[in-house]
Amino acid sequence: MENRTDKNSYTIIFAIGMVIVVGALLAFLASSLKPMITENERLEKQQNILYAMGVNDNDDTSANFVSTEDAPELFGKYIKKQLVIDGNNAEEDDQAYLIDVKKEQAKAKNGETRRLPLFVGEKDGQTFYIAPIRGKGLWDAIWGYVALDKNMVVQGAYFDHKGETPGLGANIKQRFFMDDFIGEHLLSADGTFKGITVAKGNADPKNNDKTDNEVDAIAGATITGDGVTAMIKKDLRLYLPYFETLNGK
């Protein structure tokens, strides 16, 4: 006798039933957890921005954010202004940190103007200008926040990634890599925008020379490193006009 589960009609009914059950389960779970996930992502953005300007719980070697409970309060305390740079205008907008850089990049591609968020923070009498950047690594998206002073010298950087290889490209969010950017200049000596290159075969692995526009690359993570170089060059260049007006040029 033919087995019940070998029949075509059974197979089709089972397939349809399974798709409905699994689809409903996942849709229900995703929509009921959505508010919590969005809230976590919002707090993470605040933590990232604070991290870049040096408000963090770092110990000797590991990178730690301020706790999620403290993030909203510290964000209000340290971030003095949130700007949206649209063409030549800089407008204040206290929701600027929620701007989705990915969507804005897509807009720019379609010929629309891209809104550029910039966060002005103050700590110990020093002013930080923090800009979000986003680009492509080897497997998926990479992004980050870079804190600059008014001469576009890096004061702090935070990088993150969606799916870079653990142990290789994923190391861009390690302290040894992120800390190398501190003090690096984005501009060359004559004031043109040069960016920072993640360079292999760098003659300066201890990163003593801060004006060479280079940091040491990670072994085995060439494409992720190139992605970091590209997103810094592409996205931070857009802020150059604002920094020039800041310096009265």
Added chain:
Amino acid sequence: MGKDSRLILDPLADNNPITIQVLGICSALAITAELEASIVMSISVLFVLGVGNVVISLMRNIIPSKIRIIVQLIVVATLVIIVDLVLKAFAYELSKTLSVFVGLIITNCIIMGRFEAFALGNGPWRSFLDGIGNALGYGVILIIVGFFRELLGSGTLLGIQVLGDPIEKTGLYALGYENNGFMLLSPMALIVVGIIIWVQRSRNKALIED
């Protein structure tokens, strides 16, 4: 030795999923550049394979044989996505560490392999033990490979510099030792796995096929 305990112990050595069954090789190459990633992956696979084997075993009499592979794939993908969503909502930090592994777990052939070879023909309890045993056997190899690749490739273990500082030239590096950058690349994982297979088969000749 009881039949059930063999289900746990066999995959650890003489029926190891990686070195004998040659399952799960791709993830063993991809994520073993660091010991920590190896450990995280091992724990994740332990969970997914244990639970997945039980689910498939419970469903084994109602799964249509013509589409059983698709059904298995859906079960494992659903499980992993549920875990990922719950972690994102309640343990966000942890979910970020694990998100990289989600894709690797779904496509890990060790999971499909055990569903197909064992869970479809055995009861839930024995399938659970088989899942745990194979995940442990997989984890042991991952951790051995991760240990050697991180130690020889970066001179660190779990991120701690154990051989001295390569830039300041302290410890072993003062004697002229250099990290072997090759160890960080995937082909070296295959060579380390090859060495493990060689050691294992030279100790137990019964494992050598003609």
